[in-house]
Amino acid sequence: KNEVExxxxxxxxxxxxxxxxxxxxxxxxxxxxxxxxxxxxxxxSLFMLSSGKKKHGRLIATINIQEKHxxxxxxxxxxxxxxxxxCAVGTFGNEKLTFGxxxxxxxxx
Amino acid sequence: xxxxxxTPRYLIKTRGQQVTLSCSPISGHRSVSWYQQTPGQGLQFLxxxxxxxxxxxxxxxxxFSGRQFSxxxxxxxxxxxxxxxxxxxxxxxxSQGAGANVLTFGAGSRLTVL
Numbered sequence: 311k312n313e314v315e316x317x318x319x320x321x322x323x324x325x326x327x328x329x330x331x332x333x334x335x336x337x338x339x340x341x342x343x344x345x346x347x348x349x350x351x352x353x354x355s356l357f358m359l360s361s362g363k364k365k366h367g368r369l370i371a372t373i374n375i376q377e378k379h380x381x382x383x384x385x386x387x388x389x390x391x392x393x394x395x396x397c398a399v400g401t402f403g404n405e406k407l408t409f410g411x412x413x414x415x416x417x418x419x
Numbered sequence: 420x421x422x423x424x425x426t427p428r429y430l431i432k433t434r435g436q437q438v439t440l441s442c443s444p445i446s447g448h449r450s451v452s453w454y455q456q457t458p459g460q461g462l463q464f465l466x467x468x469x470x471x472x473x474x475x476x477x478x479x480x481x482x483f484s485g486r487q488f489s490x491x492x493x494x495x496x497x498x499x500x501x502x503x504x505x506x507x508x509x510x511x512x513x514s515q516g517a518g519a520n521v522l523t524f525g526a527g528s529r530l531t532v533l
Binding site (some may be wrong): 404410 | 523
């Protein structure tokens with residue numbers, strides 16, 4: 311079993327729909343990262359969180375430390391949100407990130 | 420503010436050769452971490468450097484090595500290249516470390532081994 315599991319692996323939705331991507335992990339962590347990767351390879355850090363909830367524009371990330379689970383939500387989805395979303399967990403002092411396999415999101419106009 | 424710069428962006432090598440990739444972090448960032456991304460294995464942690472010291476290493480053979488200079492620029496080297504080393508190599512910088520700090524990624528170096 312992978313230390314970091316993401317679901318779904320692939321998600322296709324219509325423009326405007328509410329999107330949820332889930333990430334579960336099995337190890338103790340200091341922080342969880344949500345990353346976005348567009349075709350071509352570049353990775354952008356969306357959120358880093360260790361508790362609670364963070365919001366940036368139409369993106370919301372939540373984490374439940376007790377349940378070892380995080381979700382990334384996208385409200386009013388847009389075709390430009392089409393990308394691969396990756397969660398990664400890290401531990402302070404360890405500096406080694408462990409990655410999920412990613413969720414490929416496609417938003418259809 | 421300049422971002423993380425990786426060079427070269429693309430390169431083609433043949434089996435048995437060696438390759439050196441460079442990563443210049445954001446000014447003031449002292450942590451540089453390296454990652455390998457392949458279609459089969461996804462993203463995997465290679466190693467992390469902070470103030471010229473390697474603090475952690477992933478599960479890769481000794482052919483993969485790296486170093487960090489006093490100006491925080493980092494290089495990674497892969498010797499005796501194998502076909503399976505074909506991948507996108509990404510570096511990221513942060514102020515304190517990859518584990519619990521916001522990361523800024525470079526655009527990556529895409530290595531093809533023939």
